[in-house]
Amino acid sequence: MTSNIISNLLSPAGILTLAKVAIIIIELIYLVFSFIAIRQVSLMNKGFTTYLSVLFTFLAFAHFFAVVFLVILSLAIL
Amino acid sequence: MSFSILKSFVESPDHACFDGEDKDEKILYVLRKHLVTNVDWIFVSFLLFITPLLVSRFVALFGPSTFPHIPANYLSVIIIFWYLFAFIYVFESFLVWFFNVYIITDKRIVDMDFHGLLYRNISQAPIRNIEDVTYNISGALKVIFNYGDVLIQTAGEKVEFEFEEVGNPSKVVDILSDLVSKLKGHSE
Numbered sequence: 167m168t169s170n171i172i173s174n175l176l177s178p179a180g181i182l183t184l185a186k187v188a189i190i191i192i193e194l195i196y197l198v199f200s201f202i203a204i205r206q207v208s209l210m211n212k213g214f215t216t217y218l219s220v221l222f223t224f225l226a227f228a229h230f231f232a233v234v235f236l237v238i239l240s241l242a243i244l
Numbered sequence: 245m246s247f248s249i250l251k252s253f254v255e256s257p258d259h260a261c262f263d264g265e266d267k268d269e270k271i272l273y274v275l276r277k278h279l280v281t282n283v284d285w286i287f288v289s290f291l292l293f294i295t296p297l298l299v300s301r302f303v304a305l306f307g308p309s310t311f312p313h314i315p316a317n318y319l320s321v322i323i324i325f326w327y328l329f330a331f332i333y334v335f336e337s338f339l340v341w342f343f344n345v346y347i348i349t350d351k352r353i354v355d356m357d358f359h360g361l362l363y364r365n366i367s368q369a370p371i372r373n374i375e376d377v378t379y380n381i382s383g384a385l386k387v388i389f390n391y392g393d394v395l396i397q398t399a400g401e402k403v404e405f406e407f408e409e410v411g412n413p414s415k416v417v418d419i420l421s422d423l424v425s426k427l428k429g430h431s432e
Contacts, residue, residue: 215262
């Protein structure tokens with residue numbers, strides 16, 4: 167039974183499944199980080215406000231939504 | 245719109261304010277680390293952006309059969325993830341440089357420190373509390389590009405401020421000394 171599970175995991179299909187799970191977990195951790203980045207950019211902008219503050223906020227949100235898109239894409243195509 | 249705010253030595257910046265600024269307070273100078281201090285992260289960013297291209301050239305050169313086959317969908321996801329990571333590295337490094345500012349107003353000096361995305365420290369001291377200002381330039385790069393550390397001794401709670409690796413430190417010392425003597429001259 168156990169040896170069957172191990173041999174299934176070590177097969178090409180099993181390795182791809184493990185890779186898929188690993189990629190999605192890393193992406194979810196990265197998603198949390200990108201959310202923290204939005205918060206930190208807003209704190210930085212609050213600390214020192216310039217006419218570039220809007221651009222920084224936009225880039226932080228754009229990055230966050232790109233990561234969301236990547237997680238959805240990974241769930242769909244992997 | 246000018247991009248003067250992106251310089252490491254900004255005089256009377258337009259449309260800039262900081263948290264806790266008084267209504268009658270005026271920002272005279274915004275200082276940052278010299279542009280040369282950004283070379284290390286710019287070099288790493290360049291490597292991050294060209295790595296996928298180098299790897300694909302390497303694989304093409306030695307033949308795809310030499311390397312384990314990665315399905316196209318997995319490869320696409322990995323490459324998108326790589327470039328997003330490269331982007332946030334550049335963005336974060338730039339923000340840390342941009343927001344690590346030393347602000348000189350007509351009332352006080354403010355030292356804003358951001359390290360990475362998770363640490364920040366903001367300290368300030370009134371100009372009238374400044375007792376001594378010195379600077380040091382040590383190292384070949386600092387001598388060539390004229391940047392160094394300005395040390396400010398104050399009488400307040402935080403006794404020493406350090407403006408690290410700012411451009412033209414002798415001018416900064418001169419500005420601070422003038423402000424102190426002007427302020428103390430008025431009060432005496």
